[in-house]
Amino acid sequence: MQSLSMLDLHCHYLPGVDDGARTLDEGLALVRSALANGIERIVLTPHVHPGRYDNALINLKPRFETFRRAVESAQIPVQLTLGCEARLCDELLPLLERGEVPLLESAIGAKTLLLELPHSHIPTGCFAFIRWLQRRDIAPLLVHPERNKELMTHPQRLQRLREAGCLVQITAAAVIGRFGARAQRATDFFLEKNWVNIVASDAHNLRHRPPLMREAAAAIAQRFGENLARQLTVTAPVALTAGNFNAVQKVGA
Numbered sequence: 001m002q003s004l005s006m007l008d009l010h011c012h013y014l015p016g017v018d019d020g021a022r023t024l025d026e027g028l029a030l031v032r033s034a035l036a037n038g039i040e041r042i043v044l045t046p047h048v049h050p051g052r053y054d055n056a057l058i059n060l061k062p063r064f065e066t067f068r069r070a071v072e073s074a075q076i077p078v079q080l081t082l083g084c085e086a087r088l089c090d091e092l093l094p095l096l097e098r099g100e101v102p103l104l105e106s107a108i109g110a111k112t113l114l115l116e117l118p119h120s121h122i123p124t125g126c127f128a129f130i131r132w133l134q135r136r137d138i139a140p141l142l143v144h145p146e147r148n149k150e151l152m153t154h155p156q157r158l159q160r161l162r163e164a165g166c167l168v169q170i171t172a173a174a175v176i177g178r179f180g181a182r183a184q185r186a187t188d189f190f191l192e193k194n195w196v197n198i199v200a201s202d203a204h205n206l207r208h209r210p211p212l213m214r215e216a217a218a219a220i221a222q223r224f225g226e227n228l229a230r231q232l233t234v235t236a237p238v239a240l241t242a243g244n245f246n247a248v249q250k251v252g253a
Contacts, residue, residue, distance in 0.1 A: 004230060006213050007041040007237035008034060009104075010085065010114060010143055010169060010200035014067055017055055018047040020204040024070055029206060031076050037211040039201070041079045043241070045114055048084045048101055050091035055084065056100040081241070085114045085143060088123060093132065103138065110243025111138045114169070121150045122157065130164045139245055142166040144202060146174045146186040155189040162195055167240070167248055169198040172216035173209065191224060197251050198240065199232040 012020025013030045021027035034042060044067070046060055047053040064082040071080060083104035086092055095101050096113075104112040113133060117126070133140050145151045145158050145168060162168060173179055174187045190196050199220070203211040213233055221229035231251045239247035 004038050004214070004217055004234055006037075006039045006217070006233045007043075007241065008039045008201045008203075008211065008213060009043045009083075009141075009198060009237050009240065010045050010171075011042060011203045011211070012044075012046060012085075013042070013203070014044045014046045014060070014063055014082075017060065017063060018053045020046070024067070026205070027067060028070065028074055028076070030203060030211070031071055031078055031080075033206055034201070034203070034211040034213075035076060035078055037201075038214045038217075039078070039211060041081075041237075041241075043081045043083045043104060045083045045085045047087065047116075048092070048095070049087040049116075050089060050095070052087075056095065057102050058100065060084065060102055083112070083114060085116050087116045088118065088126060088129060093129065096133075096136075096138075104241065106241055106243030108243045110245065112141050112167075112240060113138050114143050115140045115166070116143050117145070117148050119147065119149060122148070122161070126161070127164050130161075130166060134165055139240075140166045141169055141198070141240070143169050143200075144171045144174070146170050146183045146190065147179060152182045152186045155186045158190060158195055159193075167197045167245070168195055169200050170196050171202045172199055172212040173202070175199065175216040176212065176219050178212070191220070196232060197248050198236045200237070 013027045015021045015027040084102045174183045177184045201211040217229040236251045
């Protein structure tokens with residue numbers, strides 16, 4: 001397929017804050033790798049997971065600005081934005097109430113939260129939390145559902161989360177089988193059902209979890225057509241960062 005100028009909404013390049021890049025050099029190497037992979041706009045999404053990664057806006061924002069300046073000084077022509085990947089847990093709601101979670105905010109003020117479920121199941125309070133976000137005009141973007149054990153076993157249950165108002169982001173590496181057969185089967189199921197809005201890299205390092213957006217786009221183009229590949233890796237991510245959620249919801253429909 002033709003070369004794409006992609007926008008990656010989910011990655012862990014900000015140095016020293018989670019299980020992604022550990023050092024500035026590692027972070028810069030990941031950004032260079034992303035650019036070589038066809039990614040020109042990047043949303044940095046460090047984990048916010050109280051008790052494991054105790055990140056909040058107060059510590060992430062200055063680190064982001066330092067890293068952004070380093071990328072600029074290294075003359076890597078990419079555009080960086082700060083967001084986060086927030087784990088659904090009891091402590092998340094008060095963090096959001098206090099404005100301590102870096103939301104992805106568009107130029108028109110539309111807000112998105114990248115929401116990570118526990119790896120094992122869909123929590124009982126998940127749907128109430130989604131409604132809480134929506135009452136505050138925060139769009140929930142569910143990240144990597146293909147790696148949630150309940151959804152791997154019962155992939156049809158993703159539909160209820162979509163009906164509740166979640167946008168859906170799958171991982172590029174899962175599209176090409178890098179997370180194993182079960183995750184790939186769930187990924188294929190979601191794509192076949194047209195339940196996916198966005199593909200992102202969720203890249204953490206160059207050795208085991210590099211940016212693989214170009215490879216995923218090629219695989220989707222081969223199976224589902226170039227139009228869908230472009231929608232998932234370019235059109236929908238750009239629309240989301242612009243606050244055009246209606247356009248994102250229409251992807252694959």
